[in-house]
Amino acid sequence: MxxxxxxxxxxxxxxxxxxxxxxxxxxxxxxxxxxxxxxxxxxxxxxxxxxxxxxxxxxxxxxxxxxxxxxxxxxxxFDNFIEPLEEALKEFKDSKVKRSRAKKPNGESVATEDVEDQHETADADLKDDD
Missing domain, CATH: 1.10.20.10 (Histone, subunit A)
Incomplete structure (x- = not known):
């Protein structure tokens, strides 16, 4: 504390x-x-x-x-904060997915199904950052 x-x-x-x-x-x-x-x-x-x-x-x-x-x-x-926060969170997750794509060797692309998995990974990373 x-x-x-x-x-x-x-x-x-x-x-x-x-x-x-x-x-x-x-x-x-x-x-x-x-x-x-x-x-x-x-x-x-x-x-x-x-x-x-x-x-x-x-x-x-x-x-x-x-x-x-x-x-x-x-x-x-504070209901009026929820929608903008959800949008910001989605943008953050999407940018994290894009960054992880950029790190893949040989320019491999990520399959669409993997995007949800990466969003879950981004959630887990957010928990670790706290």
Whole structure:
């Protein structure tokens, strides 16, 4: 677990990048507002993670999976986040499949049936990354 409260915060550079992408180029944001957004994002992530952890425990699992996060968002009434998150997850899985294709020797292509297997592998890799 985190030793200091600050260890639970998201990296400022990541939050800054998200803020910059969300706002028009003509808009500037003050340091205090950036700090407040960073803290709010960190609290939100911890809140959803806590609920997702409860979902995993209900399933007698120690590893969080994407379904736990989706269920947590639904339980916490953040339904409008679910569809964009599912799309982002699918894009991530597809890019992971494409990268694994690029790593195959002799330029072999992957059969269509293998794509689902690779999505499952990508899910497992996501669990390992946590």
């Amino acid at each position: 985190a030793e200091k409260l600050e260890d639970l915060n998201l990296p400022n550079s990541s939050v800054q990048k998200i803020i910059k992408e969300a706002l028009p180029d003509s808009v500037n944001i003050g340091k205090d507002a950036r700090s407040a957004l960073s803290r709010a994002a960190s609290v939100f992530v911890l809140y959803v993670t806590s609920q997702a952890s409860n979902e995993a425990q209900k399933g007698n699992r120690k590893t969080l999976i994407a379904k736990d996060v989706m269920t947590a968002l639904e339980e916490l009434e």
